[in-house]
């Protein structure tokens with residue numbers, strides 16, 4: 001895995017109907033680094049992230065994630081966390097139980113994985129016994145990111161992680177992404193907040209610069 005870039009995209013083309021959205025997009029995220037894709041609304045950032053996440057088949061082009069095609073293999077989903085799709089909450093499970101579940105699903109003891117610390121760090125300690133649908137939109141986003149960062153992974157694919165977060169929440173997430181990168185993780189994200197992206201340790205690249 002370490003021999004390959006985290007993400008390698010070349011000649012990626014996606015159209016919706018007759019409207020081309022991505023035309024010959026190329027992108028590399030070296031393993032252990034972070035890249036943030038920026039650009040105006042509708043330029044195709046989420047489409048790119050969906051394709052790299054294996055959630056959308058491009059019309060043309062080549063995508064490799066740690067040297068393999070993205071998709072439905074257990075190895076891919078053991079290595080990759082994507083927040084491109086909005087989360088689905090389990091009926092009747094609390095915020096804490098969601099965090100515990102994600103740990104257990106990945107073979108971690110929730111205490112050892114630091115569920116309490118994660119809830120505290122994300123400002124959710126007082127909401128551990130609430131069910132996620134009752135949380136505010138920013139608190140839901142905090143829980144989504146806490147769960148993404150609690151489980152082991154090698155690549156995070158995050159679509160506008162700063163969305164709905166207050167300034168303190170953005171700072172917390174940026175610090176945690178910097179830590180993630182410093183421990184060898186790789187990051188591909190889309191964002192409208194350059195300051196947040198830089199604070200996260202990601203190199204900024206515009207969608208425009210990725211197209212041929």
Ligand SMILES: Nc1ncnc2c1ncn2[C@@H]1O[C@H](COP(=O)(O)OP(=O)(O)OP(=O)(O)O)[C@@H](O)[C@H]1O
Pocket residue numbers: 016021039040041042043044045046047048
């Ligand atoms: N399922 C779909 N069917 C048809 N058109 C779509 C579909 N998904 C996206 N599009 C169109 O493709 C273009 C790119 O959308 P995309 O969501 O990838 O952009 P984005 O850069 O992530 O935008 P934003 O900054 O608003 O999140 C837009 O014009 C959008 O309307």
